[in-house]
Amino acid sequence: MAEVATSRTFSATSDQLLVVIDPVARRTDGESVRIAKDVIGAGAASAKVCLPDGPEEFARALARRGSRRPVVIGDDRALARAVTLLHRQRELADCALSLVPVGGAVSLARSLGVPTGAVAAARAVLDGAERRMDLLVDDSDGVVLGALRIPPLGGTARVREADGGAGRPWLRTCRSLVRTLVPARPSGSVSAPEAGPTRLRVEVDGEMLVDLGQPVEGVSVVPGASGTAQIEVRPASVGAEASPLLAEGRTVTVSGAHFRYRADAVVSGPVGTRTWVVREGAWGLTVPAR
Incomplete structure (x- = not known):
């Protein structure tokens, strides 16, 4: 979310670091991981490296970091996971997080000001500055770092396919891929409407922006x-x-028909209602010093 004033800079000679290397990063780009680890190891006073095999070990590594500043080597999902864990541990306000983006999905990291090259990002870990930023927190303790989006339900897509899908096999291929990527609904859960546009009530600071009577695309x-x-x-x-x-x-x-939503890179739902609140300056990320 929006940035606020940078509060502190870091020194490579005084910082103790916990470097958590996401398993997806190790599988997708081991060379960039090695470069980042070497640069950080050569410049930090003390750097402990953790190689978690999954989300549970990732969470344990962060929880046991002690006074070390956490550094995540991974993609946007790894960053969102780290912020979520620190938020739920109620340690986010006092923790400056660093990231070396490695993997295919790093657009969020780039938009937040983190260099996407391994060497530049590792140097920012050592010599950068903490930038405090806003966080969007929902009523289930989920967080959003960048963008929240609620896409249209399946009924709208079917109408458009009937109108203009003929002769466009690529469109059917894309829809098939989306259906593959979206998690299957658990047995017994409430089904989202299958026909017609999305009908949602959206309130901003208690004021109605749109009600259920106005179908929306997103x-x-x-x-x-x-x-x-x-x-x-x-x-x-x-x-x-x-x-x-x-x-x-x-x-x-947002409330109304059961809907799915995308918070950064993660799709959640379906839910019948959800509230998000902006928390100003709630988290800090290390970026290159200006």
Whole structure:
């Protein structure tokens, strides 16, 4: 989310680091992992390296870090996992997190100001500055670092396929891939509507932005000014494209038909209602000193 004032810089000679190397990074780009580890090891006063095999070991490594500053070598998912764990341990406010982006999905890291090259990112770990940023926290203790998006339900896609899918086999291929990637709904769970546009109620700081009577194509929540988020609701339309509904606020509640949502790179749901609150300056990330 939005950044606030940088609070401190780091010294390679005084910092003790815990370097947690995500297993996905080790499998996808071992060379970049090796380079980052060598640069950090050569420049830090003390660096303990952990090689967790899965999420549970990843969580244990962070929980047992002691006074060491955590450094994650991994992709956007690894960063989001680390922030989520520190938030749930209620240790995020006093912890400056560092990241060396390694893997295929690093667009979030780039947007937050972290270099995507292994050497530059490792040097920022050693000599960078902490940048405090806002965090979007939901009522199930989930977090959003960058963007929150609620996509349309299956009914809207079917209407569009009937209208213009003929002769576009690539479109059917993309939809097939999406169906493969989205987690299957557990047996016995409430089914989302299969026909018609998405119908959601969206409230911003207690004020109604859109109600269930107005079908929507989707909802997005992205960083705004410090301490706020920008909300955009795209109404469903027939013929001419409808203008988006825009708002800015600190609290966003979405309810109505059971919906899935994408928080950064992770898809969650379905849920019937969810509230997100902006927490100003809630977490710190090390970026190159200016």
